[in-house]
Amino acid sequence: MKTIFRLLLLAIALLPALAAATIPPIEHWDTANGTPVYFVRVPSLPMVDMKLLFQAGSSRDGAKKGLASLTMATLDEGAGGLTAEVLSDRFAAAGARFGKETGRDSATVALRTITDPALYEPALANFLLILAHPDFPVAAMERQRQRILSGIEKKKESAGAQAEEAFFRAAYGDHPYASPPEGTPDSLKALTREDLAAFHKSFLTQKNAVLALAGDLTSEAAHALAERLLRDLPVGEKAPPLPAPLALTEERRVHIDLPFAQTHVRLGQPAVKRGDPDYLALQVGNYILGGNPLTSRLFREIRDKKGLAYSVFSQMVPMAVPGPFRAALESRNAVLADAVQRLRQILADYQAHGPTEKELKAAKQGMVGSFPLLFDTNAKIVDIMGMVGFYGLPLDYLTNYVATVEKVTVADVVRVFQSHLDPSHMALITVGGAKP
Numbered sequence: 001m002k003t004i005f006r007l008l009l010l011a012i013a014l015l016p017a018l019a020a021a022t023i024p025p026i027e028h029w030d031t032a033n034g035t036p037v038y039f040v041r042v043p044s045l046p047m048v049d050m051k052l053l054f055q056a057g058s059s060r061d062g063a064k065k066g067l068a069s070l071t072m073a074t075l076d077e078g079a080g081g082l083t084a085e086v087l088s089d090r091f092a093a094a095g096a097r098f099g100k101e102t103g104r105d106s107a108t109v110a111l112r113t114i115t116d117p118a119l120y121e122p123a124l125a126n127f128l129l130i131l132a133h134p135d136f137p138v139a140a141m142e143r144q145r146q147r148i149l150s151g152i153e154k155k156k157e158s159a160g161a162q163a164e165e166a167f168f169r170a171a172y173g174d175h176p177y178a179s180p181p182e183g184t185p186d187s188l189k190a191l192t193r194e195d196l197a198a199f200h201k202s203f204l205t206q207k208n209a210v211l212a213l214a215g216d217l218t219s220e221a222a223h224a225l226a227e228r229l230l231r232d233l234p235v236g237e238k239a240p241p242l243p244a245p246l247a248l249t250e251e252r253r254v255h256i257d258l259p260f261a262q263t264h265v266r267l268g269q270p271a272v273k274r275g276d277p278d279y280l281a282l283q284v285g286n287y288i289l290g291g292n293p294l295t296s297r298l299f300r301e302i303r304d305k306k307g308l309a310y311s312v313f314s315q316m317v318p319m320a321v322p323g324p325f326r327a328a329l330e331s332r333n334a335v336l337a338d339a340v341q342r343l344r345q346i347l348a349d350y351q352a353h354g355p356t357e358k359e360l361k362a363a364k365q366g367m368v369g370s371f372p373l374l375f376d377t378n379a380k381i382v383d384i385m386g387m388v389g390f391y392g393l394p395l396d397y398l399t400n401y402v403a404t405v406e407k408v409t410v411a412d413v414v415r416v417f418q419s420h421l422d423p424s425h426m427a428l429i430t431v432g433g434a435k436p
Helices: 002-022 067-074 084-093 117-132 138-155 159-172 185-190 193-203 219-230 279-291 297-304 333-353 357-375 378-390 396-407 410-420
Strands: 027-030 036-041 047-054 097-102 107-114 209-215 252-257 262-272 311-316 323-332 427-432
Touching: 027 219, 036 219, 036 378, 047 219, 047 378, 067 097, 067 107, 067 138, 067 193, 084 117, 097 117, 107 117, 107 378, 117 219, 138 159, 138 185, 138 193, 159 252, 159 262, 159 323, 159 427, 209 219, 209 378, 262 279, 262 311, 262 333, 279 297, 279 311, 279 323, 279 333, 279 357, 279 396, 279 410, 297 311, 297 323, 297 333, 323 333, 333 410, 333 427, 357 378, 357 396, 357 410, 378 396
Parallel strands: 036 209, 252 427
Antiparallel strands: 027 036, 047 107, 047 209, 097 107, 262 323, 262 427, 311 323
16 A cells, blocks of 8 residues: 555656656648648547637627628538538548537637548548638528527527526627627528628638648648648638727626526626736636536535535636636525625635635646646647647747646735736626526
8 A cells, every 4th residue: 555655646746747748749830821830740540630720700790790600600511512411421431520610719620531542632622622612502501590590599498508698798798709609690680691701701711720730740741731721712811809808897787587496697707818927827726716616615615515506616718808707606596695695705715815725736736637638639639739829829838837837826826816806896697586
């Protein structure tokens, strides 16, 4: 037993070195027309993952809410005169996987393919066709529009979904982040095929993109692939920076009454953007406060000890401009007021005093210990490189991650929580059968 204990202590001591060793060498360059490329060679499997990220999320919708989401939803519904069924069958025949996603900041397209030329070439050709020459067929657009509208209607049955939407509206006011990425029924119904084509032409451009590649390619082949992936897109221009959200100057309360036996709560405000030097200290602090669902202070004090909530957690979400901090819980109506009061007390105490040294040590071990999991598959490597490139983080962000986390002190947590959060000026959302 003593030997096992000594080995465990040694393993914990070696975590920072092991984490650093997992970071693969990253090559970085710009294409001929200025697209940043991030590449990691992973020769262990004959596969390639590629991901293009565009500054084309819902924050670029302007007055046409839902435009980015509908554009990306319809992107692979027909291209180069081929139907969605043909395009899908071609990917299947090549053993390839196509993906797409739209959020508030970005729109992404991704491909995973085998490097065998007999499969790689048709998969890549299919991908390029969808990326650069989508047809946006009217019938397919209508089908996707109805699917999104059905999803919006379904949200009316979910207190949690309504709480999230209400939180963003209250916390962000007139900022582009305030609107749900899928838009509203009225805005969606007004969109035309011409709107989709224009959005694609304006935002899916070479200068508005970041490319992440990982897989069994030489550096020379990766350079050639990058130029090939982007050559058929318009050169375009990089989208202008988003405006910073206005800080809340008072508490904003919103209650949506639903005939439920429980109530969902959101409490928070805009807090931190990607690249902020305080972000990792905030993340360490939030890991202790409510980020680790089963050991956090919120879980222990509100759910475990008091039984005031079914679930409780907090999140620190960095975005292109300050993204939200929000604490969330779901409580029985009869104890909702007590749950919200306890949530406020814990947040105020944490901001004033920070974590204990024991909590801080456990958080660092947890974050450092899980760091290698960010790189255990090609897809994860592409995701994290895409994040680094899209938000313009320095290349040494990953190599410095462990050391930066290890340096965080209790005083640092107090400083950044006091600097970025103001509990008296937060949005408080309640959705359900009670309000505090």
